Amino acid sequence: MSLTSHPDRLLPADPGTRAVARRLHHAVRDLPIISPHGHVDPRLLLDDAPFTDPVSLFVQPDHYVTRLLHAGGVPLNDLGIGAGPLPQAHARQVWRLLCGRWDLFRGTPVRYWLETALSDVFGISDRPGTGNADDLYDRIATRLAQDSHRPRAMLDRFGIEFLATTDDPADDLTAHAALAEAGLRARIVPTFRPDRYLETAAPGWADTVKRLGAVADTDIGQYHGFLAALENRRRHFIAHGAVSTDHSHADAAAEPLPLAEAARIYARALSGEVLKAEATAFRRHMILEMARMSCEDGLVMTLHPAIARNHHPPTFDRFGPDTGHDIPTQVEFTRALRPLLTRFGTHPGFHLVLFTTDPTVYSREIAPLASFYPSVYAGVPWWFLDNPSEIRAFQRSVTEIAGFSRLSGFIDDTRAFLSIPARHDMARRLDAGHLAELVVAHRLDEDEALDTLTSLVSAQPRKVFKL
Amino acid sequence: MSLTSHPDRLLPADPGTRAVARRLHHAVRDLPIISPHGHVDPRLLLDDAPFTDPVSLFVQPDHYVTRLLHAGGVPLNDLGIGAGPLPQAHARQVWRLLCGRWDLFRGTPVRYWLETALSDVFGISDRPGTGNADDLYDRIATRLAQDSHRPRAMLDRFGIEFLATTDDPADDLTAHAALAEAGLRARIVPTFRPDRYLETAAPGWADTVKRLGAVADTDIGQYHGFLAALENRRRHFIAHGAVSTDHSHADAAAEPLPLAEAARIYARALSGEVLKAEATAFRRHMILEMARMSCEDGLVMTLHPAIARNHHPPTFDRFGPDTGHDIPTQVEFTRALRPLLTRFGTHPGFHLVLFTTDPTVYSREIAPLASFYPSVYAGVPWWFLDNPSEIRAFQRSVTEIAGFSRLSGFIDDTRAFLSIPARHDMARRLDAGHLAELVVAHRLDEDEALDTLTSLVSAQPRKVFKL
Amino acid sequence: MSLTSHPDRLLPADPGTRAVARRLHHAVRDLPIISPHGHVDPRLLLDDAPFTDPVSLFVQPDHYVTRLLHAGGVPLNDLGIGAGPLPQAHARQVWRLLCGRWDLFRGTPVRYWLETALSDVFGISDRPGTGNADDLYDRIATRLAQDSHRPRAMLDRFGIEFLATTDDPADDLTAHAALAEAGLRARIVPTFRPDRYLETAAPGWADTVKRLGAVADTDIGQYHGFLAALENRRRHFIAHGAVSTDHSHADAAAEPLPLAEAARIYARALSGEVLKAEATAFRRHMILEMARMSCEDGLVMTLHPAIARNHHPPTFDRFGPDTGHDIPTQVEFTRALRPLLTRFGTHPGFHLVLFTTDPTVYSREIAPLASFYPSVYAGVPWWFLDNPSEIRAFQRSVTEIAGFSRLSGFIDDTRAFLSIPARHDMARRLDAGHLAELVVAHRLDEDEALDTLTSLVSAQPRKVFKL
Structure with missing residues (x-):
C-alpha cells in the first residue's frame, strides 16, 4: 500500500537495457532544470507567500487533476473550481475526494507527478485513500507553513x-x-x-x-x-x-x-x-x-x-x-x-x-x-x-x-x-x-x-x- | 508441427514482466464472460440444434476467415458464401481449402482464435494442413454431433x-x-x-x-x-x-x-x-x-x-x-x-x-x-x-x-x-x-x-x- | 570510439527473443538480394567506372545525408549539391563536414547504413570524426581505385x-x-x-x-x-x-x-x-x-x-x-x-x-x-x-x-x-x-x-x- 517512488521507475523492463538506462539517468539526474515554456504565475514567486493548503497546490490550478475527477463523476463545483481560496472545511472535503478517487489516476502521468511530489517534497510514503486523507492533509499543510516549502525555497530545491x-x-x-x-x-x-x-x-x-x-x-x-x-x-x-x-x-x-x-x-x-x-x-x-x-x-x-x-x-x-x-x-x-x-x-x-x-x-x-x-x-x-x-x-x-x-x-x-x-x-x-x-x-x-x-x-x- | 496453445501465450517476453502478468492473468482467467456487444444469432441458442459441420461453424459465418482466403486467391463462391448449409462433399472441400492455406493466417488474431477453439473445444493438437484436413474434419464433425457441443452446452462451458x-x-x-x-x-x-x-x-x-x-x-x-x-x-x-x-x-x-x-x-x-x-x-x-x-x-x-x-x-x-x-x-x-x-x-x-x-x-x-x-x-x-x-x-x-x-x-x-x-x-x-x-x-x-x-x-x- | 557493426545489431533486447531472432536471421543473412524498386542509375553499372571519391559515393547522391546536414546548418552549396564531380580539395572539405557532424546522424537509419558500408565494404572500424576525416577519406579513396570496388564488382559482392x-x-x-x-x-x-x-x-x-x-x-x-x-x-x-x-x-x-x-x-x-x-x-x-x-x-x-x-x-x-x-x-x-x-x-x-x-x-x-x-x-x-x-x-x-x-x-x-x-x-x-x-x-x-x-x-x- 506504499507510494511507488522506486529508483528504477519508468526504466525499460529488460534487465540489460535497464542497467544501461540506470547509468545514463544517474549521470543527468541532478542537472539543473531548464523550463523554456510553462504557465507558472510569476506573482507566485514574487509574493513567495506560503501555499494555503494542499488543494490550492495540487487540485485547483491543475486541470489534469480536475478533468479526471470530473470524468469520474465529481462536479467541478465540488472541487472548488473558480472559487479561489477555500475555507479549510471545503478544502479538506476536496482533498478527501481526491484521495478517495486515487484509483482514477492509475496508469496516468498525473498520478506519477502527484506521487513524486508527495514523496519527494512532503516525505509521504503511504498511498492516498479514504482512510488517510485527513492525515495526509495535515502533514502537507504543516509543511506548507514552513519556510522550506514556500515557492522560492522550492524553486531552489527543484x-x-x-x-x-x-x-x-x-x-x-x-x-x-x-x-x-x-x-x-x-x-x-x-x-x-x-x-x-x-x-x-x-x-x-x-x-x-x-x-x-x-x-x-x-x-x-x-x-x-x-x-x-x-x-x-x-x-x-x-x-x-x-x-x-x-x-x-x-x-x-x-x-x-x-x-x-x-x-x-x-x-x-x-x-x-x-x-x-x-x-x-x-x-x-x-x-x-x-x-x-x-x-x-x-x-x-x-x-x-x-x-x-x-x-x-x-x-x-x-x-x-x-x-x-x-x-x-x-x-x-x-x-x-x-x-x-x-x-x-x-x-x-x-x-x-x-x-x-x-x-x-x-x-x-x-x-x-x-x-x-x-x-x-x-x-x-x-x-x-x-x-x-x-x-x-x-x-x-x-x-x-x-x-x-x-x-x-x-x-x-x-x-x-x-x-x-x-x-x-x-x-x-x-x-x-x-x-x-x-x-x-x-x-x-x-x-x-x-x-x-x-x-x-x-x-x-x-x-x-x-x- | 503442433498447435500453439501455451499457458504463457501473448504475455510479455521479459521474464520478470511475464511472471507478474502470469499471476494477474491467472486471477481472472476463469471469471465469467460478459459480452455486451456481438452478432450471435439468438436463434442459434433458441434452436440449440447441433452445428452441421466445421465449415458452417468456422468458415461461412466469419468474414475474417473468408476475407483472408479471398485475398489469398480463393473465390468466395468456392467457400460456400451465401450458399447456406453445404453438401458434405462441398463442406469437406472448403475445409481442405482452409487447412491448406493455414499459412495465410500467420500473425493474425484469426489464427489465434481458430487455434484456441480447435485446441480447447475439440482437443486438437496438430497444426492444420493439407495432410490432416480430412482427419480434422471428421474429428470436429464427430464432436459436433454430441450433446456436449450443441450451442447451449458451449455457452455454459464458455x-x-x-x-x-x-x-x-x-x-x-x-x-x-x-x-x-x-x-x-x-x-x-x-x-x-x-x-x-x-x-x-x-x-x-x-x-x-x-x-x-x-x-x-x-x-x-x-x-x-x-x-x-x-x-x-x-x-x-x-x-x-x-x-x-x-x-x-x-x-x-x-x-x-x-x-x-x-x-x-x-x-x-x-x-x-x-x-x-x-x-x-x-x-x-x-x-x-x-x-x-x-x-x-x-x-x-x-x-x-x-x-x-x-x-x-x-x-x-x-x-x-x-x-x-x-x-x-x-x-x-x-x-x-x-x-x-x-x-x-x-x-x-x-x-x-x-x-x-x-x-x-x-x-x-x-x-x-x-x-x-x-x-x-x-x-x-x-x-x-x-x-x-x-x-x-x-x-x-x-x-x-x-x-x-x-x-x-x-x-x-x-x-x-x-x-x-x-x-x-x-x-x-x-x-x-x-x-x-x-x-x-x-x-x-x-x-x-x-x-x-x-x-x-x-x-x-x-x-x-x-x- | 568504434563503429558499431555488432552481429546482434537491431535484434530484440530480451535475451530469449534475441536468441530466436539470431537463429532466424542467420538462416537468411546470405540469401541473394532482390531489389524490385530503386533509383540506381543503370549507367553506373554499364560504365563500371571507379567511383571518383567518397563524396560522390556517400554524400552527393544521397538526399538523406545532405538533408540532415542542411538541417544542421550546412548550406547545400558547401556540400557540392548540383556541382557534379568535385575537385579533390572540395571533396575533402565536404567529407570533413560529414565526419565532423557525425553526431547529427545518431539514431537514424542513415547512420546505420553509412556505418555498415564503411565497415563491411571499406573495413573501417573507427568512428568518423574531425580527427580522422582525412585518414578515412584516403582509405576509402584507395579502395575505390581498386577493381574490387568498381560498381559491378560491388554488385556481385552484395x-x-x-x-x-x-x-x-x-x-x-x-x-x-x-x-x-x-x-x-x-x-x-x-x-x-x-x-x-x-x-x-x-x-x-x-x-x-x-x-x-x-x-x-x-x-x-x-x-x-x-x-x-x-x-x-x-x-x-x-x-x-x-x-x-x-x-x-x-x-x-x-x-x-x-x-x-x-x-x-x-x-x-x-x-x-x-x-x-x-x-x-x-x-x-x-x-x-x-x-x-x-x-x-x-x-x-x-x-x-x-x-x-x-x-x-x-x-x-x-x-x-x-x-x-x-x-x-x-x-x-x-x-x-x-x-x-x-x-x-x-x-x-x-x-x-x-x-x-x-x-x-x-x-x-x-x-x-x-x-x-x-x-x-x-x-x-x-x-x-x-x-x-x-x-x-x-x-x-x-x-x-x-x-x-x-x-x-x-x-x-x-x-x-x-x-x-x-x-x-x-x-x-x-x-x-x-x-x-x-x-x-x-x-x-x-x-x-x-x-x-x-x-x-x-x-x-x-x-x-x-x-
Missing part, C-alpha cells in the same frame, strides 16, 4: 535554473522586473503570447487592441500602428528577458495578404464588422508577420495549433476557460507552413518549434520538416501527449527521421508548480531508456548515448531557445 | 454470463422472449440497431419505415409519429432486456435541425424525393435525437462510424453484405460530437461509448473526450483493430490520458460463436501484460494492477453497460 | 540478383539493353515511371508528350494516340525486362472520365489551355487507364502518393529536385481507390502495391484493402518511414490484420548504391526480430517463423513483382 512564464502582450511585466531584482538563482522570464490580438472576430477584440495601443503608447487606429504596437511590446518583453513567442490557433496556416487587404480587414475589425472568413485570413497573415518579426528581433516562435477550446459551453459559461475541456483536433503542417517556410525557413537564426496534440504529424510532417529546415525544431510531446507511451513513440518516430539534434528539449508546459521536477525527471528517465535501447541494439555506443542525453537536458534547450 | 445480440428495431424479439423463458444461466438480450431507419435516402427506406410503424402500431405519416415509433420500439427492446443502442454511419456528426426542417425532410423522404444533402442532415439530426432518447430511457449509446460499406460492388451484388470488404475511413469526433455533448455530455446516467476503426483518434480525440465528459467511454479496439498490437497501442495511449476507469471493458463484436472465449481470453492476457508492465516500471503496485484487471473484466462492463 | 531502376517512358533503354548483353549475374531492369506525362498542367507538358510520341513513333495529336503511345512504351519496357510501373501524384484518386471528356481535356492541354481542375480530373482518369493497361500487359502497378514536392522553392530554384525537401502530406486510399478496385480489384493477375509516407493508413486502409482484394499488396515502409521504429510498427499493424502473405517484400528505394545491402540486412534483422517475438509469445512455431522469413526475403517479392 534546481530550476530557467523558468519561462506565459504572458499577455499588454502585461507591464512588473512582476518579472521585480523578480529580476530579487536575487533568485533562477532566471524567470516572460513569454509573448499574442493569440487574442490576432483573432479579430473574437468578442471584445477592438477594446483589447485599444488597450494594447495604450500600453505601447502607439496609435493603433490603422494596421501599420497595430504592427508597431506588437513590435513595441515584443521589445518590451525582450527587455525583460523573454526568449520566445507562443501561438495557438485553430490551425497552423500562415498565408500572406496584400498589404492593402490586411489594412482593410484590420479597419473593418476595428469597426466591429469583420466577417469570419476575413478574420481567419487576417490571423493567417499575422502568423507570417510574427515569423517576420522573429527573424528581426530574434524571439523563438512556438506553435501548437488545432485545439477546440472550451468544448463544453455550459462548463465554460460557469467555470471559465482552462477547465479541462479543450479537445484536440486533427492538424496539418506541411501545406499550412509552406508560405512561411518559403520566406523564412532558412533565415539565419530563425527558430520555429512545432508542438502538436495530434501525434500523427510527428513522422509524417514535423520530423520531415525538421530534418530539412535549419529553423524547424520538433517540440516534445505536449499536453495530452505528455505521457510515457506517447513520449516513447515520439522519441522513436522523430529521432529516426531527424536525429536528436532537431528536438526542442523537454518542455513542461505546466500550471502545477510541484509537478515541474517530476515532469523533467520523467523526461530524463524516458530519454535514458530510449538511448539505452539504442545502445543494446548496437546502434549507438554508450559514450554517444551519454553525450546525447546530456545535450537533451542542457545544451539542446539552450540552443533552441537561445538561452 | 462461462458466458451475459450476451447481447444485434437486432433490427422492427424485430418482434420472440427469440429473446423464448430464451428468457428457457432457463439458461446466461442472459441473452437484444441491442437496438436503427441505422437503416435513419438513412432516408437509402433505397426502400419509406417501406422500411412503414413496416416499423406497423410493428409499433404507430402512424408514421409525419415526423412526430416516426419519433414515437422509434421510442415505442426502444421500450419494446428494453422490456426484452436491451441495454444499448448501436449506430454506424458514414461519420460521427450530430447536428440539430429546427423541428420544422426535420419534419419537412421527413415528409420529402416518405414521398421518395429526399436529396442526399437533406438525408445527411436528417441523419445527423437523428443521432442527436437518439442521444436525447438515451437520456430519457437509459439505453447506452454506442457509435462506430466511418466505414465504407461494401467497397467492392461486384462482390456485394453477388454475395451480399458482410462479406469482408467494408473498409475503414478516417473519422473525426471532436467537432462532430460537440453539439451532442454540449446538450447531453454531463446528463446524469447518459453513457456514450465511442468505437473506431481509425486508431488515430484514440489519443487525439477519444481519450481527451473520455477524460472530461462523465458520459463518454473509450470503446476497446474494434473489428480490424481487434489484434494484439493495436490493443496494446490502445491500452497505452488511452489509459495514459484517461486512466482505466474510462474504458468500455472488452467487447467481442463477433459472429463467430466459438471465438468468444478465445477473444475474451486474449483481452485478459493483453490487459494482464499491460498492467504487468506498469508494475515492473514501478508505476503501479501489484495489488492495484490486480484490482484494475478484475475491474476491467467484471465491474467495468457492468457499469458502462448498466448490467 | 549478392544482388535482381535490380530495378526507375526510368522515363521516353528512355530508349539502351543502357539496359547493353547491360543485358554484359553477362552480369544480376538482372538489371527498368521501371516505367510516367508521372510527368499524366500531369497535363505542368510547364512544358505538351513538348514532353510530343517527344514521347516521337519516341513511340505514334501520332499523339489526339487522346487515343496518347494512350497508344503509352501502351507502346510499356511494351518497349516489358521487352527490356520491366516488371512494374511506378506512380506518385498529389493524391491516390482514380476516377473515370467519359471518353469524350478525357479527349476534350487532352486536346485543351495540348493547346496549353488546360485548367487546374481539368488537369486533376485527367490525371485521376489516367491512373485508372494505367491500371487497365496493367491488367492487359501484366506490369505490376505501384503507387506512393501525397508528397508535397520541392517544399522550399528557393532551394528548388537553385539546386533542383530531390534535394531533401519533398515533405509528406496526409493520404486517403479507401475512397480514392474504390473506382479502380471496383473495376480491377479482382482481375486475375493484377497487382497493385500501395506505398505511403503517411503511416496512419497502414492499419486503417492499406491492411484492410490488402486483406480482401487479391490484387492489393501492402508496400513496406518507404522513404521517411524506412527506419526501425516505423518498420516495426508496420510489421505489427499490417500483419495482424492481413497476415504476411499480403506484404510486398522489402524495397530499398535508394539512390545510394552502397546502402542497398545494409538496407536489406536491416529489413531481414527486423523481420527476424518481429517473427521471434511471435514465437516467444507462442503465436507461431519457430519452423513457421523461419518459413515466413525466408518467404519474405525470396518468394514474396518474386510473387508480388512477378519475377
Whole structure:
C-alpha cells in the first residue's frame, strides 16, 4: 500500500537495457532544470507567500487533476473550481475526494507527478485513500507553513535554473522586473503570447487592441500602428528577458495578404464588422508577420495549433476557460507552413518549434520538416501527449527521421508548480531508456548515448531557445 | 508441427514482466464472460440444434476467415458464401481449402482464435494442413454431433454470463422472449440497431419505415409519429432486456435541425424525393435525437462510424453484405460530437461509448473526450483493430490520458460463436501484460494492477453497460 | 570510439527473443538480394567506372545525408549539391563536414547504413570524426581505385540478383539493353515511371508528350494516340525486362472520365489551355487507364502518393529536385481507390502495391484493402518511414490484420548504391526480430517463423513483382 517512488521507475523492463538506462539517468539526474515554456504565475514567486493548503497546490490550478475527477463523476463545483481560496472545511472535503478517487489516476502521468511530489517534497510514503486523507492533509499543510516549502525555497530545491512564464502582450511585466531584482538563482522570464490580438472576430477584440495601443503608447487606429504596437511590446518583453513567442490557433496556416487587404480587414475589425472568413485570413497573415518579426528581433516562435477550446459551453459559461475541456483536433503542417517556410525557413537564426496534440504529424510532417529546415525544431510531446507511451513513440518516430539534434528539449508546459521536477525527471528517465535501447541494439555506443542525453537536458534547450 | 496453445501465450517476453502478468492473468482467467456487444444469432441458442459441420461453424459465418482466403486467391463462391448449409462433399472441400492455406493466417488474431477453439473445444493438437484436413474434419464433425457441443452446452462451458445480440428495431424479439423463458444461466438480450431507419435516402427506406410503424402500431405519416415509433420500439427492446443502442454511419456528426426542417425532410423522404444533402442532415439530426432518447430511457449509446460499406460492388451484388470488404475511413469526433455533448455530455446516467476503426483518434480525440465528459467511454479496439498490437497501442495511449476507469471493458463484436472465449481470453492476457508492465516500471503496485484487471473484466462492463 | 557493426545489431533486447531472432536471421543473412524498386542509375553499372571519391559515393547522391546536414546548418552549396564531380580539395572539405557532424546522424537509419558500408565494404572500424576525416577519406579513396570496388564488382559482392531502376517512358533503354548483353549475374531492369506525362498542367507538358510520341513513333495529336503511345512504351519496357510501373501524384484518386471528356481535356492541354481542375480530373482518369493497361500487359502497378514536392522553392530554384525537401502530406486510399478496385480489384493477375509516407493508413486502409482484394499488396515502409521504429510498427499493424502473405517484400528505394545491402540486412534483422517475438509469445512455431522469413526475403517479392 506504499507510494511507488522506486529508483528504477519508468526504466525499460529488460534487465540489460535497464542497467544501461540506470547509468545514463544517474549521470543527468541532478542537472539543473531548464523550463523554456510553462504557465507558472510569476506573482507566485514574487509574493513567495506560503501555499494555503494542499488543494490550492495540487487540485485547483491543475486541470489534469480536475478533468479526471470530473470524468469520474465529481462536479467541478465540488472541487472548488473558480472559487479561489477555500475555507479549510471545503478544502479538506476536496482533498478527501481526491484521495478517495486515487484509483482514477492509475496508469496516468498525473498520478506519477502527484506521487513524486508527495514523496519527494512532503516525505509521504503511504498511498492516498479514504482512510488517510485527513492525515495526509495535515502533514502537507504543516509543511506548507514552513519556510522550506514556500515557492522560492522550492524553486531552489527543484534546481530550476530557467523558468519561462506565459504572458499577455499588454502585461507591464512588473512582476518579472521585480523578480529580476530579487536575487533568485533562477532566471524567470516572460513569454509573448499574442493569440487574442490576432483573432479579430473574437468578442471584445477592438477594446483589447485599444488597450494594447495604450500600453505601447502607439496609435493603433490603422494596421501599420497595430504592427508597431506588437513590435513595441515584443521589445518590451525582450527587455525583460523573454526568449520566445507562443501561438495557438485553430490551425497552423500562415498565408500572406496584400498589404492593402490586411489594412482593410484590420479597419473593418476595428469597426466591429469583420466577417469570419476575413478574420481567419487576417490571423493567417499575422502568423507570417510574427515569423517576420522573429527573424528581426530574434524571439523563438512556438506553435501548437488545432485545439477546440472550451468544448463544453455550459462548463465554460460557469467555470471559465482552462477547465479541462479543450479537445484536440486533427492538424496539418506541411501545406499550412509552406508560405512561411518559403520566406523564412532558412533565415539565419530563425527558430520555429512545432508542438502538436495530434501525434500523427510527428513522422509524417514535423520530423520531415525538421530534418530539412535549419529553423524547424520538433517540440516534445505536449499536453495530452505528455505521457510515457506517447513520449516513447515520439522519441522513436522523430529521432529516426531527424536525429536528436532537431528536438526542442523537454518542455513542461505546466500550471502545477510541484509537478515541474517530476515532469523533467520523467523526461530524463524516458530519454535514458530510449538511448539505452539504442545502445543494446548496437546502434549507438554508450559514450554517444551519454553525450546525447546530456545535450537533451542542457545544451539542446539552450540552443533552441537561445538561452 | 503442433498447435500453439501455451499457458504463457501473448504475455510479455521479459521474464520478470511475464511472471507478474502470469499471476494477474491467472486471477481472472476463469471469471465469467460478459459480452455486451456481438452478432450471435439468438436463434442459434433458441434452436440449440447441433452445428452441421466445421465449415458452417468456422468458415461461412466469419468474414475474417473468408476475407483472408479471398485475398489469398480463393473465390468466395468456392467457400460456400451465401450458399447456406453445404453438401458434405462441398463442406469437406472448403475445409481442405482452409487447412491448406493455414499459412495465410500467420500473425493474425484469426489464427489465434481458430487455434484456441480447435485446441480447447475439440482437443486438437496438430497444426492444420493439407495432410490432416480430412482427419480434422471428421474429428470436429464427430464432436459436433454430441450433446456436449450443441450451442447451449458451449455457452455454459464458455462461462458466458451475459450476451447481447444485434437486432433490427422492427424485430418482434420472440427469440429473446423464448430464451428468457428457457432457463439458461446466461442472459441473452437484444441491442437496438436503427441505422437503416435513419438513412432516408437509402433505397426502400419509406417501406422500411412503414413496416416499423406497423410493428409499433404507430402512424408514421409525419415526423412526430416516426419519433414515437422509434421510442415505442426502444421500450419494446428494453422490456426484452436491451441495454444499448448501436449506430454506424458514414461519420460521427450530430447536428440539430429546427423541428420544422426535420419534419419537412421527413415528409420529402416518405414521398421518395429526399436529396442526399437533406438525408445527411436528417441523419445527423437523428443521432442527436437518439442521444436525447438515451437520456430519457437509459439505453447506452454506442457509435462506430466511418466505414465504407461494401467497397467492392461486384462482390456485394453477388454475395451480399458482410462479406469482408467494408473498409475503414478516417473519422473525426471532436467537432462532430460537440453539439451532442454540449446538450447531453454531463446528463446524469447518459453513457456514450465511442468505437473506431481509425486508431488515430484514440489519443487525439477519444481519450481527451473520455477524460472530461462523465458520459463518454473509450470503446476497446474494434473489428480490424481487434489484434494484439493495436490493443496494446490502445491500452497505452488511452489509459495514459484517461486512466482505466474510462474504458468500455472488452467487447467481442463477433459472429463467430466459438471465438468468444478465445477473444475474451486474449483481452485478459493483453490487459494482464499491460498492467504487468506498469508494475515492473514501478508505476503501479501489484495489488492495484490486480484490482484494475478484475475491474476491467467484471465491474467495468457492468457499469458502462448498466448490467 | 568504434563503429558499431555488432552481429546482434537491431535484434530484440530480451535475451530469449534475441536468441530466436539470431537463429532466424542467420538462416537468411546470405540469401541473394532482390531489389524490385530503386533509383540506381543503370549507367553506373554499364560504365563500371571507379567511383571518383567518397563524396560522390556517400554524400552527393544521397538526399538523406545532405538533408540532415542542411538541417544542421550546412548550406547545400558547401556540400557540392548540383556541382557534379568535385575537385579533390572540395571533396575533402565536404567529407570533413560529414565526419565532423557525425553526431547529427545518431539514431537514424542513415547512420546505420553509412556505418555498415564503411565497415563491411571499406573495413573501417573507427568512428568518423574531425580527427580522422582525412585518414578515412584516403582509405576509402584507395579502395575505390581498386577493381574490387568498381560498381559491378560491388554488385556481385552484395549478392544482388535482381535490380530495378526507375526510368522515363521516353528512355530508349539502351543502357539496359547493353547491360543485358554484359553477362552480369544480376538482372538489371527498368521501371516505367510516367508521372510527368499524366500531369497535363505542368510547364512544358505538351513538348514532353510530343517527344514521347516521337519516341513511340505514334501520332499523339489526339487522346487515343496518347494512350497508344503509352501502351507502346510499356511494351518497349516489358521487352527490356520491366516488371512494374511506378506512380506518385498529389493524391491516390482514380476516377473515370467519359471518353469524350478525357479527349476534350487532352486536346485543351495540348493547346496549353488546360485548367487546374481539368488537369486533376485527367490525371485521376489516367491512373485508372494505367491500371487497365496493367491488367492487359501484366506490369505490376505501384503507387506512393501525397508528397508535397520541392517544399522550399528557393532551394528548388537553385539546386533542383530531390534535394531533401519533398515533405509528406496526409493520404486517403479507401475512397480514392474504390473506382479502380471496383473495376480491377479482382482481375486475375493484377497487382497493385500501395506505398505511403503517411503511416496512419497502414492499419486503417492499406491492411484492410490488402486483406480482401487479391490484387492489393501492402508496400513496406518507404522513404521517411524506412527506419526501425516505423518498420516495426508496420510489421505489427499490417500483419495482424492481413497476415504476411499480403506484404510486398522489402524495397530499398535508394539512390545510394552502397546502402542497398545494409538496407536489406536491416529489413531481414527486423523481420527476424518481429517473427521471434511471435514465437516467444507462442503465436507461431519457430519452423513457421523461419518459413515466413525466408518467404519474405525470396518468394514474396518474386510473387508480388512477378519475377
